[in-house]
Each structure stands twice: as structure tokens, then as C-alpha cells.
Amino acid sequence: MRPRIVRLRTLTATAALALAAGLLAPQPGSAAADEPPQDTDYCGAQCADVLPPGANGNATLAEILSHRVFGTQPAHANDQLGPYDALSSGYPSLTDDKLTEFFNDASFGVRDGQVASVTRPRDDVTITRDKKYGIPHIKGSTRYGTEFGAGFAAGQDRLWLIDLFRHIGRGELTSFAGGAPANQGLEQQFWPQAPYTEKDLEKQVEYIKSTQGERGKQAMEDAQAYVDGLNSYRVKSKNGRYFPGEYVLTGKIDAITNIGEIEPFKVTDMIALASVVGGLFGNGGGGEVESALSLLKSQEKYGVEKGTKVWESFRARNDPEAVQTIHDGTSFPYAGKPEDARGTAMPDEGSVEREQLVFDREGGAKAAVKDPVKAPKKLKPLQGMYDDGVLPADLFKEDGHKKGMSNALLVSGKHTASGNPVAVFGPQTGYFAPQLLMQQELQGPGISARGVSFAGVGMYVQLGRGQDYAWSATSAGQDITDTYAVELCEPGGGAPTKQSTHYLHHGTCTPMEKLERKNAWKPTLADSTAAGSYRMQVFRTKYGVVTHRASVEGKPVAYVSLRSTYRHEADSIIGFQMLNDPSYVKDASSFMKAAQNISYAFNWFYADSRDTAYYNSGANPQRAKDIDPALPVKAQQDYEWRDFDPESNTSAQTPPNEHPQSVNQDYYISWNNKQAKDFSTAGFGVSAVHRGDLLDGRVKKLTEEGGVTRASLTRAMSEAAVTDLRGEQVLPELLKVVRSEPITDPQQAKAVQQLDAWRKAGAQRNQTAAGSKTYAHPDAVRVMDAWWPLLIEAEFKPGMGKELYDALTAQLGTDESPSAGHGPTGAHAGSAFQYGWWGYADKDLRAVLGQPVKGELGEAYCGEGKLDACRDVLLATLTQAVAKPATEVYPGDDSCKPGEQWCADSIIHRALGGITHGPIQWQNRPTYQQVVEFPKHR
Incomplete structure (x- = not known):
């Protein structure tokens, strides 16, 4: 339109x-x-x-x-x-x-x-x-x-x-x-x-x-x-x-x-x-x-x-x-x-x-x-x-x-x-x-x-x-x-x-x-x-x-x-x-x-x-x-x-x-x-x-x-x-936690396999070919976009309580993916992954895995620091993310129809006058x- x-x-x-x-x-x-x-x-x-x-x-x-x-x-x-x-x-x-x-x-x-x-x-x-x-x-x-x-x-x-x-x-x-x-x-x-x-x-x-x-x-x-x-x-x-x-x-x-x-x-x-x-x-x-x-x-x-x-x-x-x-x-x-x-x-x-x-x-x-x-x-x-x-x-x-x-x-x-x-x-x-x-x-x-x-x-x-x-x-x-x-x-x-x-x-x-x-x-x-x-x-x-x-x-x-x-x-x-x-x-x-x-x-x-x-x-x-x-x-x-x-x-x-x-x-x-x-x-x-x-x-x-x-x-x-910052820098720790024991649920196993394949390929959000408007790993990208806000809330909010969690997320939003119109930069803005809880999640997950952390968080959050409980939290939210259809992950706007993944990410120049331009990758x-x-x- x-x-x-x-x-x-x-x-x-x-x-x-x-x-x-x-x-x-x-x-x-x-x-x-x-x-x-x-x-x-x-x-x-x-x-x-x-x-x-x-x-x-x-x-x-x-x-x-x-x-x-x-x-x-x-x-x-x-x-x-x-x-x-x-x-x-x-x-x-x-x-x-x-x-x-x-x-x-x-x-x-x-x-x-x-x-x-x-x-x-x-x-x-x-x-x-x-x-x-x-x-x-x-x-x-x-x-x-x-x-x-x-x-x-x-x-x-x-x-x-x-x-x-x-x-x-x-x-x-x-x-x-x-x-x-x-x-x-x-x-x-x-x-x-x-x-x-x-x-x-x-x-x-x-x-x-x-x-x-x-x-x-x-x-x-x-x-x-x-x-x-x-x-x-x-x-x-x-x-x-x-x-x-x-x-x-x-x-x-x-x-x-x-x-x-x-x-x-x-x-x-x-x-x-x-x-x-x-x-x-x-x-x-x-x-x-x-x-x-x-x-x-x-x-x-x-x-x-x-x-x-x-x-x-x-x-x-x-x-x-x-x-x-x-x-x-x-x-x-x-x-x-x-x-x-x-x-x-x-x-x-x-x-x-x-x-x-x-x-x-x-x-x-x-x-x-x-x-x-x-x-x-x-x-x-x-x-x-x-x-x-x-x-x-x-x-x-x-x-x-x-x-x-x-x-x-x-x-x-x-x-x-x-x-x-x-x-x-x-x-x-x-x-x-x-x-x-x-x-x-x-x-x-x-x-x-x-x-x-x-x-x-x-x-x-x-x-x-x-x-x-x-x-x-x-x-x-x-x-x-x-x-x-x-x-x-x-x-x-x-x-x-x-x-x-x-x-x-x-x-x-x-x-x-x-x-x-x-x-x-x-x-x-x-x-x-x-x-x-x-x-x-x-x-x-x-x-x-x-x-x-x-x-x-x-x-x-x-x-x-x-x-x-x-x-x-x-x-x-x-x-x-x-x-x-x-x-x-x-x-x-x-x-x-x-x-x-x-x-x-x-x-x-x-x-x-x-x-x-x-x-x-x-x-x-x-x-x-x-x-x-x-x-x-x-x-x-x-x-x-x-x-x-x-x-x-x-x-x-x-x-x-x-x-x-x-x-x-x-x-x-x-x-x-x-x-x-x-x-x-x-x-x-x-x-x-x-x-x-x-x-x-x-x-x-x-x-x-x-x-x-x-x-x-x-x-x-x-x-x-x-490149998706979460996929390159935090997904490896997420996968280590969920794979700390065999995954028996077929849907969870399939999602983890897709995410891992995407990670190994570079965790990128780019087209299969110029002008294709289709990502090489569309399902993994969709799952990551749906999973991240869910897993962050489930990881931190129970331990913090609603009032502190709300106060800290007011200071720093949890997510700024390219399609996150609610983020600080807004929809179709190009700039992404500047403001988010990537570092907090990374420190918390490494602590759960028993890996060294410098400047650790003041409290353990994911599963109260217990690996099994943290794994349960992540798998539960992963199940919720997998169940979200593309039309819900990418709800659409005046530029994009619901479910259009590439379009939701795309850059659109905000018109400051009477001339407009089409979207780009x-x-x-x-x-x-x-x-x-x-x-x-x-």
C-alpha cells in the first residue's frame, strides 16, 4: 500500500x-x-x-x-x-x-x-x-x-x-x-x-x-x-x-x-x-x-x-x-x-x-x-x-x-x-x-x-x-x-x-x-x-x-x-x-x-x-x-x-x-x-x-x-x-544450557537444531540472494525473535520481582532486534542491537554453566543459579516461542503485511518532506x- x-x-x-x-x-x-x-x-x-x-x-x-x-x-x-x-x-x-x-x-x-x-x-x-x-x-x-x-x-x-x-x-x-x-x-x-x-x-x-x-x-x-x-x-x-x-x-x-x-x-x-x-x-x-x-x-x-x-x-x-x-x-x-x-x-x-x-x-x-x-x-x-x-x-x-x-x-x-x-x-x-x-x-x-x-x-x-x-x-x-x-x-x-x-x-x-x-x-x-x-x-x-x-x-x-x-x-x-x-x-x-x-x-x-x-x-x-x-x-x-x-x-x-x-x-x-x-x-x-x-x-x-x-x-x-548479536554472542550459552541434558520433546529438538544451524552459518539476517527477500534461516530467525523477550522475562523477573524488573527495563529495554518496533530506535530504522540485556543474560548463563565471569551480576537469576532449573525455564519459553506464528512475531504495519519477516526488518527512509523511497535490506x-x-x- x-x-x-x-x-x-x-x-x-x-x-x-x-x-x-x-x-x-x-x-x-x-x-x-x-x-x-x-x-x-x-x-x-x-x-x-x-x-x-x-x-x-x-x-x-x-x-x-x-x-x-x-x-x-x-x-x-x-x-x-x-x-x-x-x-x-x-x-x-x-x-x-x-x-x-x-x-x-x-x-x-x-x-x-x-x-x-x-x-x-x-x-x-x-x-x-x-x-x-x-x-x-x-x-x-x-x-x-x-x-x-x-x-x-x-x-x-x-x-x-x-x-x-x-x-x-x-x-x-x-x-x-x-x-x-x-x-x-x-x-x-x-x-x-x-x-x-x-x-x-x-x-x-x-x-x-x-x-x-x-x-x-x-x-x-x-x-x-x-x-x-x-x-x-x-x-x-x-x-x-x-x-x-x-x-x-x-x-x-x-x-x-x-x-x-x-x-x-x-x-x-x-x-x-x-x-x-x-x-x-x-x-x-x-x-x-x-x-x-x-x-x-x-x-x-x-x-x-x-x-x-x-x-x-x-x-x-x-x-x-x-x-x-x-x-x-x-x-x-x-x-x-x-x-x-x-x-x-x-x-x-x-x-x-x-x-x-x-x-x-x-x-x-x-x-x-x-x-x-x-x-x-x-x-x-x-x-x-x-x-x-x-x-x-x-x-x-x-x-x-x-x-x-x-x-x-x-x-x-x-x-x-x-x-x-x-x-x-x-x-x-x-x-x-x-x-x-x-x-x-x-x-x-x-x-x-x-x-x-x-x-x-x-x-x-x-x-x-x-x-x-x-x-x-x-x-x-x-x-x-x-x-x-x-x-x-x-x-x-x-x-x-x-x-x-x-x-x-x-x-x-x-x-x-x-x-x-x-x-x-x-x-x-x-x-x-x-x-x-x-x-x-x-x-x-x-x-x-x-x-x-x-x-x-x-x-x-x-x-x-x-x-x-x-x-x-x-x-x-x-x-x-x-x-x-x-x-x-x-x-x-x-x-x-x-x-x-x-x-x-x-x-x-x-x-x-x-x-x-x-x-x-x-x-x-x-x-x-x-x-x-x-x-x-x-x-x-x-x-x-x-x-x-x-x-x-x-x-x-x-x-x-x-x-x-x-x-x-x-x-x-x-x-x-x-x-x-x-x-x-x-x-x-x-x-x-x-x-x-x-x-x-x-x-x-x-x-x-x-x-x-x-x-x-x-x-x-x-x-x-x-549479523544478529544475540545469535552470535549469546545463543552459544543458551544452547549449552538446554543441551546439558538430552532434549526429548520433538518440537524443542527441532527448534534447537534450527538455531544451532543458523549459529554455525554465522547467525546472519541476510537474503539467500540479492532481491530474494527471503532469509537463509527464516525459522531460526523467527524463533530467536520470539524467544528472546520471553526468555529474558522468565530468566530475570521471578527473582527480581515485578517492581524492580519494571524499573530496570525502564532504564534499558531488553530487546532491540531489527524488527522490534518497540525498541529505542523504532521500526524500519536499521540501527539495532545497541540497547538490550545481552550482556546481563550472557553473564547469568555463564555463571549457571560454571564458567568464569568478571564483573558478575549481584545475584543469580536463571533458575536461581541452578542448571536444571535454568534449563527448564529456557525450554519452557522456547516452546512458547515455537508456538508463535510468524504473523504474531511480525504483526505487520502500514508497510508490511503480518508475517512478512524480511519486510519487518527492512529499512525505510522516514520522509521529512514530500519524497519517499522504497524499502531496502x-x-x-x-x-x-x-x-x-x-x-x-x-
């Missing part, structure tokens, strides 16, 4: 298409011309990349309607999707010579005969696009012209998306795009994290100018030039009637009269956009109130001493069995558990209330006043410009998990066939149409890079390659967010309540700052939600934004969230500027110095012809002595971050040499796993089994064998991308990916 993209009430689709085709002129800049001269490129055609679905993310109204009626696609909207998809089946026979069948040539410039168009928005810049994929290659003779061209190209490729995200950043999405529940949910999930006023945004600009020296001034000049270029395209597209068609569908511009406006962009819009990007991918920590509640449940179940031990074993903040990026034993202590914590602010039993956000709701979609709109768990597969809203409801997390994304595989030159390092890496930013990232090449004074940038903040390439080096990142998620309990008070000296709006700051009763955002909307062609409005409200203190109310030791408090990057999301622009500067980054050492200027919590990876390197960036606050960062802290001066200044939200930070870092380790892998020994993780789940193990085992084996090539490292990534890999091997250096 094809979901509706638009709702046209007064015109038939065919008539509207004809009208739009006559009104909307073709985009200028189509005349071919000689390409601008290329800058020095040391990669020798050994750099490649891919960004599905394609470089072009804009579509005129005519193109959207043609897509809706005839299924056509705008040029370069989905031409990288096919090669990307094909790797999942084609990787076993991959060679270096075949890489370009699945990746683009990422050389600088455009080859002779491949120039599709040259646009000159100013005399000092050209935008050259290649024929194959339409990627903009921007070359400026001046710095201003280069950045102007970057902004102009961004408008050509992502104008509508940039506009959407600046409104998300400002908490104004529903007023801009309609009041559908999905849009309201996004607004209500994001705005409280960064409820900035225009003055707040302006202060960020001024802070960079005034505190970051010449580079800070240059960065803001570059940002202004970028905005100027974006606005230039905005005006020209409006006057030329080739603006994105979504502006018509949402009522911003009249298709016939051309009356309406696309609001001018400002530098502060870029700051708002940066806050969205940072909130999605570069934050870590938080959730301390929920952690405290689960700890209290554990102590209630087992008593304080044992309950704390059990909780810590599940928190696993420094699990010795966790796979690590730095695996040579080097220690980087950070955010660990103190022996005797001070200032912890545990809530009184039953006192916690989440802060109210939504008020004065009128019309539109109704929701409870006390809670934000919950994004629907089952999404329509091609969520986009139709009744359910403009944006996919699961773009932001609801369960406290950040989008921990991306992976990296790097091998030192000592272990490669060429003697030069090899890297396969990229960000896993989710599958959207268009992509959140956009491709570009920038060549100008002080800038020489090719890669991707987040749409709207593309002053510099954020992930990509320079003349003789390449870099990428994965989300690190270390703890840079703390929760403080501010004691409430009344200014007249009266008795405070949990709803008081004053708090004690250094002994003075201080008013909270009240911030509001009022939004109203009307029905549009894209969103038929009834007219409505509502108001969002948050209170801000010197320690951050209020998230909960409670009492601590009988006194009313407000829990507030303090993030080190709050009011500083744009500071990282300096680090990106350095990474694009060929006069600055010349080797691994200068790369790490550049990464030190990025305040987001990221793992950065680097490769040139001589070295590989790794550096963990982030504004890691220096906490007061003996503070436990995993739990709420009393808001008192003795417990504040060191040198904390609430006016600027700055503090002392851990010095660069204390951040995990390394040069020329034999190999590096990262898939949002633990960084290094004693570098404590910020959330639950980084335990004995992690999806990083899928990479680590394969790359370690390659390195030990030697002779690693780009193709062999890509094959390792690709195989991991279609599930693969757990970056959504922009580079394969690089530099043969020489400057």
Missing part, C-alpha cells in the same frame, strides 16, 4: 500536477562548463564514500506531485540507495577493484567529462556538480565566496529540511508545519532541552567572537557568509518559482499567485540548528532521577547493601568484560563511582513528579495536560507530508536513550597489505529522506575538505577527508550532564511546596526564570489536523532546567538538568574549522588538537598514509570530590562543578591528556561501546556483550592474519552489519560511510 503524501481538497492530483508544471520554472545553473581546477589530492583514487538515498533533498511542487502520481524521483534524490543496499548481498566477493560498485569515488574535484553543471552565485565562487551523483564541489577564490557558495549549495539541496530544523531548534515546529501529534511530540521532547530565547542565541554568537580569538571571529564571519548564501538561494528560488513544494503544501506560499514568504535565515538560526544536532548525537549522561528510582527499588528488594550491589552490576559503569576502543589496558579514569559519595540527593519514596510542560491546549489533537504528547510507537512507514505530520515521531528518543550511532574500523599500516593504514568509518545518523547530512566539497582560502555536514550548519565539512587525511566520529555519550536537586523556598519566608517557583542559591531565595513558547496552527494540505494551539512552559535555574519535582529528606526540591554544552552548542565550530584547514591538520598530533576544541561527546578517528589516531572529545566537567555522577546531587556550593559560573554555564573541565586517546594501536573499533579502561559509561547496557563485539572479533582476526585491504575491512564491517551500518587508504602524504 502506498501511503498518501499530500491531501489535495480542491484539485485532482493530475490537474494540480499540470498546473504546477506550468508555474514552476527549472532551476538555473544547468549549463555545462569546464570544472574549476582541482586542489592537491593525495588519496590517489583510494578514497570512497556513500550517502543514501542521494545528494538532492529538495523537490519542487511539480516533482512532489509527479512522485505521488507516477512514482518518479527528482534527479539525484535516491541514486545512492541502490549501491548502498547492494553491499549487504555483494560483500562476500568484494575486492578493492569492486569497491566503486558500492561506493562513490571521493576524489577532489570533478573528472573531465563528468561536469553536469556549474553555478556561479557570485564572481568569487563556483558550484560544480558531477553527472553521476550531483554532489556540489564548491570552490571559492575568497573565503567569503567559499562560504557563501556553501550556503547557496545547502539551499539547493536542503532548503526545506534546514527550515524545518531551525523551527525545531526554536520550539516552533507546529506553528510552522502543522499541529499533528508527531510534530507536537517532537516540539515537546526537544524544546525543554534547550529552551533558548533569541538573547540566549545571540549570546552564543558573541561568546564565540569574544573568547575564541581570531578563529572565533573567523568562524562567525564564515557563518554569516554561509547564511548570506542560503538567503540568496532562498530569494532566487522564490522569485524563480523553483522553491521546495512543501512550502505550498504547508500553506507558506500560494502556488498560483506566488504570494508568501520563506523567512530569512539568521546566524542565530544556525545556533538553534547546532543545538538540535548536539542534542541528537553529541550529548551524554542525564537520567539520574530515573536511575535513583531504580536504585531505590533494588534496595527495597534486597536491602541497602545487596540492593546497591545488584543495581551497580546492572548499571555496569566500568564492566571489565565490556569491549573497549582502546584495548591495550591504558586507563583513563572519568565519572567513576566514589567509595563514599557526598551530596547525593535521593528522592523520598513516592514523591517524584515529572514537571508539567503543556498548558492551555485548545483544539487540534487532544492530550493529557500533565504529559507531553507521546510519539506513536507504530509509525506509518513513509511518514511525511500527509495527515500524520511532517516529521517522523521517533526522530528523538522518548526513553532517555540518546541516538548513540556510528561505527569505525581502522587498522594500522603494520597490518595492511600496502603498509598504509586503512579505515572504514562513518556516522549512523538514521535513514531519512532527505538525509540529515549533505555531501559537499569545499575548496577555498584556508579550507580544503570533502565529506558531509549536517544540513544548515555546513560552513565546514564535519566528517570526511582533507588533502592527505580522513576523519570520522561516533557518538561517545560520556557523562557530561548532571542532575541537581535545588531546595525550594518562598520569597516571603513561608513554607515551600513542590510547586514553588523560588529556590535557594547559595543561601538566597532566588526566583526561577519562566520560559514559554506559544504555538498555534491551522489545517494545511500536508496536515489536516484541526486548528489548535497550546503553550509550553519550563522553569530555568542557575543549575539548569527543571525536569522533576520531589522531596528529599522531607524538603521539597526541584530536580534540574545541568549539561556542560548547554548554551555552548556552537562552540565546537572551532574544532571543525581546524579539521578543514590544511595548514592546521598535518598529522595525527594536530588532528587530536583540533578534536580537543569540539565540546560534543564524540569519539574521533583519523587516518593518513602513516598513522591512525583516536581522541574522545567532550566538555567533561570536573566534579567536586566524591560526587557520584550517576545519581542526583544536592545543589549546594560544595557539590558544584569546579569553578562553575552559572551566568556563562562554564566550569573547569578535565584536561586533554585525561581524555581517552591513542595513536597507532594495532586496530581500533567503535560502535558506541566503552572507550577505555576506567572511563565509566553514562548509561545502562555497556556490559559483557555489545554490538561492538561484532566488529572487534572480526577486525582482531584480520589484524592477526595481516595483509588487510580496504575490501577485507569493508567485508568485516558488512558481515557485522547483517536491513543492514546495521553507517548512513554515510567512507573507505579510505592514503598512499602518500604531503
